[in-house]
Structure formats: C-alpha cells, structure tokens
Amino acid sequence: MKIIVIGSAGQLGYQLCRRISSISQLYPFDKKSLDLCDHSLIRRTIRSIAPDLIINAGAYTSVDGAESNRMRAFQVNGDAPGILAEEAGLCGAGLIHFSTDYVFSGNISRPYLEDDPPNPVNVYGESKLMGERNIVATGCNYVVLRTAWVYSDSGNNFMGKILSAGTSQTGLLNVVDDQIGTPTGVGFLADKTLDIMLKVYSETSGFYMPKRVFHLTPTGFTSRYNFAVRIFQRAIEERIELKIALEDLQPSVTTVSPNLAIRPPYSVMNTDSVQKYLAQEFEDWHKEVDITVKQIARKFEPL
C-alpha cells in the first residue's frame, strides 16, 4: 500500500510518518518537496505515485498570521485540500484531512457536534472550513478529522511556549482563563488516526473512507490557564527547573492582551461519534499532557 503524507515535518505529520513507515510504503512530503500552493506540482506528484491513501497534515497554522496573509492561508488551507481531493478521486485513493475546532464561533455552551453549523470568527477558521467544503464537494473517499489545541514535545505550540517562558523568564506569567477547549497531544492524534486508517483497511480491503467529518480530541476540556497550571505542576514533578513559581501563573482575560485574530471563547467538541466508530473510550486530556511533559523533561536531563 502506498501512502502519501503531506506536511511530514509538522508536529502531526512527523508522528504519522514514524508510525506509517513501519507498516506501509511511505511517501513523505514536507513544504520544500511539495508546496501546497503549487497546484500543478500537487497533481503531478500524486499522479506519478498513484497512492492508495493521501494524508494531509500540512496546513498554514499561524492563526494570527492568517489575518495578514489571508491569500496564503486560503491557498494552503482552502484550495489545496480541494485539489488533493480531486486527485484522490481520480486515482481512487482515500483522503484523510485535518481541520480545526476554530471552524466554530465558540458562542454556545455545550460541546459542538459534527453537524452543528460552522461559523468561524477568524481567517484561519474560514480557510480551514473552505478546505473541508472543497473536499466534500468532490465526492472522493474522505475523512475529515477536526482537532484542537495540538501540542507535542517539540515545535511551536502552547506547551512549548509555556515551558519556554517558565524556564527563561521571571515574575508573573499571565495566561487567559476565558478560552475553553481540549488540549490534544500529537501522540493521541496520530494513534487515533492510525486506528481509523486500519479499521477502514480491514473493513474495505482498501482505503474506502466513510465520507464523514469526525471530531477527534481526548475527552474533557479546560481553559488555557488551567492547561498551563497542569503543565507547570507536571514540570515541577519531573524536576524541570522553572524560574516562575506555580503561584505566579496568573489567570487573565483575552481582552487584556488581545491577539490579532479573534479566538472562539468555547471550542469544545463532542467526540462521541468517533469513539463509537472506533468502539473505543477515549482518555481524558490530562493523560497525554503528563506523558509529553515527561518526554520534555528527558531532554532537559544532562547526558
């Protein structure tokens, strides 16, 4: 089986490649080798490989950057997924694509269901929604996995920023307490993506994806501030040397230091559908935080 992974150098793409390389013929592409803005290169690349499955983990993920780089965000997150889906349809490949909780406005007070109407409040969310819609419109065999608040033991993510501030700064650290969501470790995300892939393969002897959108995060939810508290608590237990004390983490509100892009205040997603599909009960978000802080702590240990 030939599997293309796009965005192979990203947080998720890297973890997917690690897992897939041991079970299948892997064709990894990073931004240098396959720029999602180059539509004719996308088409030529896919046609020359004739893959069984295309996984798109590539995206323009800077939520604030998208406000000023609107065109690029729409090219990468909106147009390119449609091209990938067209090519998947033409060569009979399945397509797994990732989207975001930011397709929702965050103005309700219960977890979002897959068929709740999206209503993004920023350019990043608009561009990702366009990508979803372009895929669905082609009628190819797709799965769109909406995830949220992705972090890993490396890369530019919330956990990395909190630990970097905690180990290099002194004084108070303000973290917003009025944005609620579900932190999603990249290990969890890659494992569940593989579970979906393997289930489809075992049921269809191919990658005839069920043409569905799923919400894919661990269970539970928290605020950015409480996420940071958990990271600090675990870092202290793992003996990572913090210069900022736990009590110097301060709950703050978004309006005090607003970002360029508006954030949904509540973007928790209901994951019952994917749990039922996989016949699994997902773990709570804390578990992967603990695992990831432990992995980071090992990097701090002297050799």
Ligand SMILES: NC(=O)c1ccc[n+]([C@@H]2O[C@H](COP(=O)([O-])OP(=O)(O)OC[C@H]3O[C@@H](n4cnc5c(N)ncnc54)[C@H](OP(=O)(O)O)[C@@H]3O)[C@@H](O)[C@H]2O)c1
């Ligand atoms: N990170 C989150 O908090 C979050 C939340 C919800 C949903 N998601 C979705 O989850 C998926 C995986 O995200 P992630 O956290 O793994 O993001 P990531 O670490 O930023 O990885 C995205 C990858 O795509 C690459 N890329 C950017 N522009 C590209 C282009 N024009 N052509 C080809 N590749 C390009 C990036 O390369 P460069 O780094 O060199 O630009 C990067 O390697 C994405 O679909 C994202 O929208 C992420």
